[in-house]
Amino acid sequence: SCELGPLSVEEFLLLWVAMNSLQSLVYDAKDHTLQVLDQLKVPSEKRYISITDTVGAWMTIREMNVRGAPLIALTAALGLVVDVTHQDFASNSTSSTAGVASEFLLSKMEYLRTSRPTAVNLFKAMDALGDIVREAAAETASAQAVVQAFVAEAEHMLVKDVADNRAIGSHGAQAVLRSAGKDKVRILTICNTGSLATAGYGTALGVARALNESGALLEVVALETRPYNQGSRLTAFEILEDHMPGRLITDNMAASFLRTQGCDAIVVGADRVCRNGDTANKIGTYMLAVLAKHHKVPFFVAAPLTTLDTETATGAGITIEERKPEELLDTSGAPRGIPVWNPAFDVTPGELITGI
Known part of the structure; x- marks a missing residue:
């Protein structure tokens, strides 16, 4: 409750x-x-x-x-x-x-x-x-x-x-079901937005939890989320711990997955939502929003009010953190000396977002 x-x-x-x-x-x-x-x-x-x-x-x-x-x-x-x-x-x-x-x-x-x-x-x-x-x-x-x-x-x-996360899960589940017009839905998500990203329950993964609790979750599909693999390490772990129906795919499978298997909604978290709706989230989120538009899939952001930044007009005003090259190089054994660009986040334009 x-x-x-x-x-x-x-x-x-x-x-x-x-x-x-x-x-x-x-x-x-x-x-x-x-x-x-x-x-x-x-x-x-x-x-x-x-x-x-x-x-x-x-x-x-x-x-x-x-x-x-x-x-x-x-x-x-x-x-x-x-x-x-x-x-x-x-x-x-x-x-x-x-x-x-x-x-x-x-x-x-x-x-x-x-x-x-x-x-x-x-x-x-x-x-x-x-x-x-x-x-x-x-x-x-x-x-x-x-x-x-x-x-x-x-x-x-x-x-x-x-309490906020429980409310986000409930409202988000209702929004997904309304947009899909179905009794059971498949959703796709990136990074980790569950109990391990919050005090409990989660935001985007909280929507999956709420759908599952009501018997309306066909499947939650988690992206691996390179280079830190929060999806494969953390979200997949939460899916199994909560006995939710789900699957894991790599980031570069997302387009093919939407074309061949489809989903009813993409639900992501947020680290900052600007006044115009531009949203900073884990790197790869913008890619999903572009794919969602092409495949006509609703794209939802699940976030508490504390993530809204009304003082920043657009995503251009967001400082995007860049992480150490080693975090990318050490993951898969890349050769030393290769230059690296390793932003932790990207910005999804508000016009690509169905609802927050």
Whole structure:
């Protein structure tokens, strides 16, 4: 259910762990500890990394031990919760001022912003948390009160992400079924947009989950998603874990698949949606949108409101992260010395998108 409001954070976390075998992060609201699943090891190994401070959160985001726009934002926010709650001023209500806590938190937020540039969720989370910190510091002289206000908002973001994802899944499933005019549908997706990219359930893969729960999913087809293979390593893993009907194909099979087997909709996630609908997502998404138009397949983007960037007019204003050449060279044993272009994202023009 999406009705999570009456639960405390501790009650919510216990319920969510009981309901889900896949946990992208494990957060203890009582002791303020955080562990994140090392997604570079999945599916061969399920290993968690303990985040003990802001630097640890920054590194896991930068090195892509965690990925997915919503999860990046949550890792940054909760990593800072762990850091600040273990500072002396967080538990001493008299010896430190609100200014001490505010300066600490705001400087750490600026640092976390530098981890990865494309996903807007991180920047929106830091903006919202920064506003909370400044408001609290203006209203109280206590460092402890500022920390408490910050922690409450960061934990609220965690609970809200799951509720939002459930709603996205439900609305997305209805949109796909309406567009297809069928009782059962086959959808195609790229990258990983499920429980491993969010606090739980997922965005685009959440649509597949909602369709499957209602008996309306004929099949979800996952693209391998080179060069990091988030589709083959992570999405395929989630499909099997949730017992969803699905198949895996390589990226360069997509056109042939649509021509020979077809699908009822392509559903993708997003890292940033501009004011005109231009959407930054995993590299290869633009290719799928062009194919969808040619084959007359509806193309949907599944994303929370935190992914909408109304301050950026078009995709031309998005900074596209370029990753290290080694991430491409080491995947398939390419010869050293060959020049590499390795963007992590591309931009799909809004006019190619059926709905968001």
